[in-house]
Amino acid sequence: MKLSEKPSLTPFNSEYRLCNTAELLGGRCPDLQTTFVDELSLKVEQARLIPQGQCETWCWRQTCGGSGVRFDFEPSFGRGFSEIIDLDDGVFLRVRNSVHKDPYSVWSCHEGDVVFTVLLSGGLSLGVQKPEGSWIWAPFALAGFNPQRCLACSSVAADLDVHLVSVVFKDVRALNKFGFPASRDCEAFLRRIETFTRSNIPALIDVDAHALSVAQDIIECPFEGTLRKLYMAGKARELACYVISGRESKTRATPRGHSRRLDQGTVARLVKARVDSDLSQSVAGDALAAEIGVSRNTIMRAFKAEFGTTLGQYVHEERLSQACRLLEETALPITDIALTIGYDKPGSFSDAFRQAYRCTPSQFRLSRHS
Template identity: 30%
Template sequence: MKRPDDIAPALLVSDQELVGAEFSLLQRLVEQGVGRPAKDGDAPKQKPPMAIALDPSRSPAAGGLRTYLPQETGTGYWDFVQVVPGIYTGITDASYRRPHRLELPDETLTKIRLLCSGCLRLIDSGKTIDAGSVHIHSLRRGQERRFAYEIHSGELRMVTLHLTPEGLAGLGMDGKALHDFVAREHAAGDAAAPVRRIEPADRLLRIAEAILLSRDRFPGAFRLTYVTGKARELLTEALNALFSEGSDSRATPRPRETRLRRRLQEAQRIIDATLADPPTIEQLARMVGINRTTLKAEFKAAFGTTIHQYQAAKRMREARRLIEETALPMGAIAEQLGFSQASQLSSAVRRHYGTTPRALRRDYLSG
């Protein structure tokens, strides 16, 4: 039996610039199926437990689009996955070589942005959006100034829900009412577009992390189903948190909760920076000022995975990035990530992705 992604590609790689593109362009490219299939052979090749038949005549030509960063800009990609017509999930897993300005198009749209790592700066207000935060902002066609922000150099891992009034109406929601609520209640003071923080963020960020990690867990069409389901969950949870603010004392984090979140984010940054020689849990706990038991429990609660699982997944994502997006020899990649030799790297890649490092590189370059 063919795998579902052989029947109907879940993602198509587009040569067009999609980051900051008008929503109508994304919709048109998805409906027309413009692009080449993304070669995500990342999940182990397992026989599906049951027969699954996809009927392409009942779906758009593609489930979503991917665009890779130009080499001079950085490495990594942005995925745009259609949840329903008029609603997309943006998945950003990239690293920028230098600050990058992004100006959004003139259109009516609401965005919920979940920043798992990295930093953004709003151009007009100078306000920074740091990792571990969730914001909602609304754009309206015909504004005097375009909404723009700057992506700081370094890693950017982010999930964004792009919501049109028509898409929300398709889910039985009033998109105009949501837009007006955000515009009326915003607290960021950015003249170009109202921006409002959503609290509490921890549960929302756990869902975003699961979406980001889905590329390593599922083959194409299975990932598409997973992401669209999690996006619906994310939208529901985000709107529930947004409209509960002010009536629920839990909506505003206590100082202790804020300190704990910052320490967990620091633990995450340390892990990300020490893939070749990671600290033990005891060492990590001392570095961030939390006892070992609390660190293990709260890290899993915040990120939906254990410390060891997060370390292993991050190491393999970085291995894949270096294999696909650089010309480094396998031995150099192995050394950079703390593998004793290239054969150890090869075994780890085969276990995690179900293929060899050389096949990953070949497929990436030929795609």
């Protein structure tokens, strides 16, 4: 199915908002009656009536014991999934982990909602009240709030894995009930992101490896049923803390008409953030290249130019540094520490540690505790 074709009506196409990039740039804002939050709520409610099904673009199934719905994309539309979870009291969690061969755009209507989004990888463009938006290249957090009714257009770049997590609050009261009480700090934060939202430039917030790790935990949630909702609610609160407390980024989004190619610094920061978020994972250049959408050689050159060391050397040093911290601050067995920092074989870890510090992990631990 081409993106320019309207998908068959299903319980999850309450309003037609999907369009391709050519239609977006040549068209006008659509007349949407249903707000973004109401659409999220409607989709979860419809999944309670029809727990599973399939159409041309996706198949869906109910999750979280009836509080969520997951959409797995058909090959004609893309790979991956999107999930919506109703966390109660006007709070929703939205998760996307997908890649599409063609760029596409989605319109949504907002009125008084507060949206926090953490973009782990991929390219995303956002525009308010007009199709032309600004491109954001991960990793970043975005915060949006506009008390007045407005339309937003989000676009996803082609051939890039898009990993994002959004916490959506129906209104300020929902944000307050979720744990950020009405206060001067709350009012100041909302005024700041409202200013950005109205100027058609997303409020970009720098995120560290801890925030990215929380977002990745949400995407890879190991639970099903009611436990899934409980887990997601806790992680959503944790993620909201990082967004609210984060510093405004000095990096600016680039206008839609500019080149969408990832610059060298962005590639390097993407790779570093991916490594920092989970040292236990294998760091394969080819896998990182496929995820970010550049060649393996580009990754290696960009990382060396940005940080003055090779990717392999950086991973090696970070793993050993983490090992020292775990040896000093925890009672974890040596084998568990080796696995935690990405060594499949404890012997390989011990050899690398001895070569770097001229003592075994056990001797290092003893010296710190004596």
